[in-house]
Amino acid sequence: GYLNLGLAPAKEIENILDAIGVKVVKRALPKSAVWGFSVTSRQWGNCIFVNANCTLERQTFTLAHELGHVTMDRDHSATVLTDKQSPARADDIKALIEVRANAFAAAFLMPDMAVRNLLATLGIESGEQASALTINYLRTTFGVSFDAMLWRLVNLKVLTKEDRLRFQSYIRDEEKHAPSPSRDNLPERYRNLAFKAYQNAKISIGRLAELLRTDIYEARKKVKEFRIQQVPV
Numbered sequence: 001g002y003l004n005l006g007l008a009p010a011k012e013i014e015n016i017l018d019a020i021g022v023k024v025v026k027r028a029l030p031k032s033a034v035w036g037f038s039v040t041s042r043q044w045g046n047c048i049f050v051n052a053n054c055t056l057e058r059q060t061f062t063l064a065h066e067l068g069h070v071t072m073d074r075d076h077s078a079t080v081l082t083d084k085q086s087p088a089r090a091d092d093i094k095a096l097i098e099v100r101a102n103a104f105a106a107a108f109l110m111p112d113m114a115v116r117n118l119l120a121t122l123g124i125e126s127g128e129q130a131s132a133l134t135i136n137y138l139r140t141t142f143g144v145s146f147d148a149m150l151w152r153l154v155n156l157k158v159l160t161k162e163d164r165l166r167f168q169s170y171i172r173d174e175e176k177h178a179p180s181p182s183r184d185n186l187p188e189r190y191r192n193l194a195f196k197a198y199q200n201a202k203i204s205i206g207r208l209a210e211l212l213r214t215d216i217y218e219a220r221k222k223v224k225e226f227r228i229q230q231v232p233v
Helices: 013-019 056-072 092-109 114-119 132-142 147-156 159-167 188-199 205-211 216-225
Strands: 023-027 032-040 045-051 078-082
Touching: 013 023, 032 056, 032 205, 032 216, 045 056, 056 078, 056 092, 078 092, 092 205, 114 132, 132 147, 159 205, 188 205, 188 216, 205 216
Parallel strands: 023 045
Antiparallel strands: 032 045, 032 078
16 A cells, blocks of 8 residues: 555556665576565665566566565565466465465556456456457556466456456467567557457458558468457448
């Protein structure tokens, strides 16, 4: 509560951490399974290390996850986040603390009301109305991975677990590697509207390519990636 972030997505998390005195260190560890860790000491205060070889979305989630430890764990000294996290059991206190940090990160990066407000502006009321385009627009807006967005929507009861499994196949290969910023610098809402116009057969693939500032080959590749089928309305 003391962070006083309102409902806006926390994409500027590094600025927020700096403002509250949490030091952030980023270094690339290509061969490490460690996503990041946090340390609290009298000498250095609160510090969070992030593996810069991870995707930008994973780096953001790691920062929020470790912030959860720093702010919620009693007598926090050090915690490590890796890709080898074990499922939590009722008697496994350490694993449950990790689950709590994950829940904190999800709520911090994807606030309940902010997600619902954005869904309302898109006219989405249930999982049946959602598409891969919807999920991608949401996850890009909030600066998280496709999978993190899916889990958040499941926990908010917008999607069912069956919906999540249906959408899992849309998780793109490039999300598994450290990404580069979008080359076209087009606003995500603009891109989403262009895809919607094509899906509703209001524009041709050639026009879609023009709007996306790319060629027809790349436009077709994107259409196939999101499994968009034209449906005249």
